[in-house]
Amino acid sequence: MRADVGDPIGARSLMSGVVHVPWYATGFRGEQLQAELERISALSVRYGATSYAVYRARDDRYRFLQVLEFDEHLDWDRFWSGPEMTDFRVYCQGWFQVPVVYGWHDLVCHGEAVRHAPAPLAPANGH
Numbered sequence: 249m250r251a252d253v254g255d256p257i258g259a260r261s262l263m264s265g266v267v268h269v270p271w272y273a274t275g276f277r278g279e280q281l282q283a284e285l286e287r288i289s290a291l292s293v294r295y296g297a298t299s300y301a302v303y304r305a306r307d308d309r310y311r312f313l314q315v316l317e318f319d320e321h322l323d324w325d326r327f328w329s330g331p332e333m334t335d336f337r338v339y340c341q342g343w344f345q346v347p348v349v350y351g352w353h354d355l356v357c358h359g360e361a362v363r364h365a366p367a368p369l370a371p372a373n374g375h
Contacts, residue, residue, distance in 0.1 A: 264298065267324055269314040269350040277343040278310050284343075285314055288336045292316050295330060296323035321352065 273281040282304060289300040298317045305311040318324045327333055328350070 264355045265318050265321055265324065266353045266355050267314075267316045267318065267350050268353060269316070269348060271312040271314060271348060272345040273310040273312065274343055274345060275310075278304075281312065281340060281343045284336060284340050285312060288332060289314055289316065291332050292327050295327035296320065297327065317355065324352070 271281065271285065282302070285302045289302050292300050296318055298319060299315075300317070301315045303313040303315070305313075316324065316327070318327075
């Protein structure tokens, strides 16, 4: 990935790209669309995705957000235009509203809370 002209130190080349793809299911197709989004998202790793997730809104069960992380934009293009994603859009046509407009974002910060496992319970007999 080349650094942009306005990025003289090449910092952008160190950042992963995260693609947000909003999907909106048509009536009574939410469960079917969810299952297919789960399936197709898992295939993104074949094209170089380093992570993927599918979110379903709690306030509107027809609204989904597919999030895929790629190191290279070209890998995303190959996935989006590849045979599996093309077949997904054909097979699921009528299950989601169009147009589907994705957005490419630079990942500039990420963090996670450290979760500790609960301490093991002492045996009931005191040993």
